[in-house]
Amino acid sequence: MGISRRKFIGGLGALALGPAMGIPGTARGASNKEFAGWPDSQSVLHDITKCIGCRKCESACHRVNHLPDPETSFEDLTVLDQKRRTDADIFTVVNRVDNILPVFVKTQCNHCLEPACASACFVKALEKTPEGAVVYNEKLCVGCRYCMVACPFNIPAYEYHKALAPRVTKCTMCHPRILEGKRPGCVEECPAGALISGTRDELLAYAWDRIRTYPERYVSHVYGEHEMGGTSWLYLSGLPFGQVGMREDLGTKSAPELTSGPLSAVPIVVGLWPVLLTGVYAISKRKEKIAEQEKQAAVADAVDQSKKQAQARMETLRKKWEQEKQSAINFEVKKALEDAAAKDPEPGQSKEDE
């Protein structure tokens, strides 16, 4: 035996633990694979109840991302009177929702764990990094804008007025800063403590701790924990999220799950269609061939039949003719005999003479 008992048991252990520990390279079989996000990836928690609508995060975002200055300065808070969304050179906006007291909500890319945009991109120009950010590579982008169609949060924007090299733009979670070990620009600037950064696990634990500690202050839901399979940007709110302009009907399925069905049909079609279609072709060809054979057989049969009939007719004719001939012979013989009898009245005598 080439395998020792210890090795065998160790192997069993690896088989059992492999999938549980997520060891790369171990077989998962048909198990449901679920991606719960990169371990220790960076996240941001936005506590809506703490936001004061000062727009400091917006100005910080513009500064660190070197975006062009807007027409109205960031000091001007009247822009909060209108509903805004992210734009080609605006990666984040704060909107006011009027309740008994005004409520401010910051909007930017939520950096989904399994992003719809990245799953939709047909050149892999969008990518979820292990550090947490969803980043865009303009060197690959064709500009089809399917990412914008796919994004459930309506975040990516497009440089529609650039003729030559338009880009998709969106919040980068300050990926370069995160790589340097710094916090995102908006988080660093927030004077109200409405933005906190950390690992996703930490922030989730913290958010639920807040909800449990101040149940009267928060609705019991961390937005982004499960929405669209989970996001790296998490939210706490005092009002139901639907009332602060965030969609509550997105479901918990990630974008790749939504399209895995049709994608899995591709190999089946490629595998089965040629076989089935060739079969159909072969059947129709064979039908044609059989029809042709049957036709030939029928023709041969008909020919045969008519030949037989002709033969039969010939036969009867021949018989009749033979009969007629026979009777004619008989008649001739008889006649000859009679003639002979008339010439020689005693034929018996001549026989006796011999």
Place this chain on the structure above:
Amino acid sequence: MTDNGTHTDRKWWTPFNVIVGIILAAGAILTVMRFTQGIGAVTNLDNNNAWGLWIGFDLLCGVALAAGGYVTSAACYIFGLKRFHSAVRPAILTAFLGYALVVLALHYDVGRPWRLPYPIFVSQGTSSLLFEVGLCVFLYLTVLFIEFTPAAFEWLGLKKIRALVVKLTLILTIFGVVLSTLHQSSLGALFMIAPSKLHPLWYSGYLPVYFFISSMFAGMSMVIFESTLAHRYLSRHMDDTHHREAPGVALGFAKAAAFVMAGYLGIKLIGIAIDDHWRLLTTGWGMWYLVEVIGFVAFPALLFAMGVRERNLIFVRWAAAWTVLGIVLNRLNISVIAFNYHLPSHERYVPSLMEIGTSVFIVTLGIVIYRFITTRMPVLHEHPDYSAHSPEQKSI
């Protein structure tokens, strides 16, 4: 439309040529604007509405209505329905032009059209349904091109290479059906990633199936519709075989379309039942949905069936045109009208006149090229050297 066909006494100032000239000139101006000032200068697209008429009409309808190519060639070469033979070439030509124009239209719609080969040759985003669409359209365009070349080779008198291509007919046809199944359905599946944006009456797990099944009767109707127009305007280029077979082709496809449309209605009903969306049917969107499904599928299906029973070609032709309209309505509903239905009306998308102008320009370009080819190459008639009815010359 006057078309006297002879090159010696061609009249240039015909109404057809004048209208076409104006459209092509306008298209040239729009093209210059698009490529010097950007997509934003000619379209009403914005960040919430990233896809508009150029995707909804030029791409989705273009591909669906070009389905006549795979439907007709499959009927003739795979299912062995030889009476469709004279319809194969015009259908292949329409399909090839349709797909070529889809690709042309994409050059206007995407931001950096020179990168359109990227998904195939540079960076393959295999998790995207758009990747599948792109790859299939690229391969199918190649297949259609090869399938059409025998007509061009006959015109040019290249007998040997023609004979070589004709030998590939069956393989090309099967390949064409596989590719069409994949990308016709994937165009519907594109929208499965956005359940929060497309109205639930149109959003369904069956979207790919709906798109594939509807592409079949879209293709059949388009063959009938196109043949109606060709008989009116290009009749002199048709031979006796084409004239003799055309009513049979129309009635045959009408019968098939009536059946497929009935099946389509069945699966639409199952889709509503599975998602339990019955109560949505009584809303405003529900009425609009019923207009599409009853007015533009059930009604023309019935008209097809009656046309077949009475052997009434007028019914069949009207049903075909009506079905084509219905396909356009369906594709626009899914990509534009019922898409982003939740946005307030001032954030909704309505195409600009320049977008519509560009789409009209591209369709016109297709008609002009179709006429150029059919008046020269053996498409509506057989080349005398390669008659299909001589057994050793089975032409495409």
